[in-house]
Amino acid sequence: MEFERYLLKTLLNHLLPNKVNLIFGTRRVGKTYLLKQLTARTAYRTLTLQGEDYDTQQLLAQRSIANYRRLLDGVELLIVDEAQEITDIGLILKLIVDQIEPLRIVVTGSSAFDLANLSGEPLTGRAYFHQLYPLAQCELAPYENSLETRQRLDDRLVLGSYPELLQLSGTADRQEYLKNLVNTYLLKDILAFEGVRNAAKVKDLLRLVAFQVGKEVSMDELGRQLQSSKNTVEKYLDMFTKVFVLVRVGGFSRNLRKEVTKTSRWYFTDAGIRNALINDFRLPALRTDAGALWENYLIAERLKILQAQRRPVEFFFWRTYDQQEIDWLELENGQLRAYEFKWSDNRATITRTKVPKAFADAYPDATFTAIHRDNYLEFIGG
Structure with a gap:
């Protein structure tokens, strides 16, 4: 196809x-x-x-x-x-x-x-x-009906959207493809940069980040785990964004003292790469990180549709020191939009999702939307 x-x-x-x-x-x-x-x-x-x-x-x-x-x-x-x-x-x-x-x-x-x-x-x-990203849902949508899209969602959260996966019928073959992709092409591009020689350390850092998707990453802690300096970790993470493996999301603030701005969250441009790094291809229902999978998938797909529409959107997360937070913020032409990602299909849980009070007070003109399995296609252009 x-x-x-x-x-x-x-x-x-x-x-x-x-x-x-x-x-x-x-x-x-x-x-x-x-x-x-x-x-x-x-x-x-x-x-x-x-x-x-x-x-x-x-x-x-x-x-x-x-x-x-x-x-x-x-x-x-x-x-x-x-x-x-x-x-x-x-x-x-x-x-x-x-x-x-x-x-x-x-x-x-x-x-x-x-x-x-x-x-x-x-x-x-x-x-x-x-x-150019892997295949976007907006590219797949013309070739499948709504039932097929729903049935394939788990696979897309776990295996990602690299085009050649569509030519492989067996789950084992797809998993093997992703592992080979990580160990050959992906690392080859990373190691092409001057000064990058240690493939094992590079892969270890990516694995550590993969376990922290959706969480704020401490450069000092990553450095201690890798026995590397904070500067080396920062250099490698910056490099991962330039080889289009990771996306950095910074904290949003308009100078409220209680807002967190000095840390970053990192997401993979493709969920399959993330899962290949940690060697976990179980379905979301069997995993404790299903929420992180969902968040990563939505962010990767949102970046694709924004690029397809050629919209110059800035993006952030938002959190206060007392743990009020929002997963995803977009700033476009002065309009601030806030989104909270919910994997649960429990209607009561979704209904209870409200905009944090500190955010509503600080940004009364911003919109707020919970993105869940019933409405996510509107968010990612599918």
Whole structure:
């Protein structure tokens, strides 16, 4: 079954002469598949290059206008897949986009690509940046009815949404796929960063964070458990966000002294990766962390739909020192929205969910909504 990725329409709208569209995402998230969908929907004369191909690397290494004009003669759309493997790709693209007209460029890469090659000067003002997540519920919705969506929810909380999982029928095969994904592609991207050598420590840190999803993480405590410095832990956690494995959520405050702001919560962009790290693929009904699974799933899916809708939303959690808290806050165009996530299907429990008094007093114009299994599809665009 083929799914139209949510970035496709955005890319088609941004295929402009002498602009570069940069698509970032983890390995196996579907970047190459998205490129195939893109070329099928355009009539441009296209040249596709594979960044992992040695001949491609050598072809682009000769950084001269004459070389690139020969290569791109008659080409209207240039695609470079896995471009992080090409040395100085940012400078190469800058020369091409400035000197060869009219040319549209689409480039994919893992996160190391951004830090190593494209941060700073080379493509300033010349590029659109896009992040591709695993499959979103809004992408799956056209291909399933409401009953199928409900029946598949447990699997999505446990196994996540990497596209290739849909091609595997057995539960054991899907679990094995996720374990291999963690141990090969995911760690490969992380270890590509300069100064990261200890794969075991990196994986141990991710495991510790996986056990604390939805909780505030103490850098000092993680450092003690790993026998590493607080600075090293902070560096690695920042790196995990840049390889699109983790999402950092900070505390919200408008200077109320009793609000917590100096700690962060961390969520995985895909629940399957989180569960593979802790080697727990049990169904939510059999787990003590079902609430954390639900919270992580909703946040990952919310980020996908917000990106699909191209909405510039800031997000936070909220807590006071006397333990009043809200799971998820969004600030958009001055409007503050608060959401509390409830996994329980007990109607009385859901009905009792009220906005904390301290929050209501401090932010009377904010909205408050409990997100549960009866209304979650409205929240994630499904």
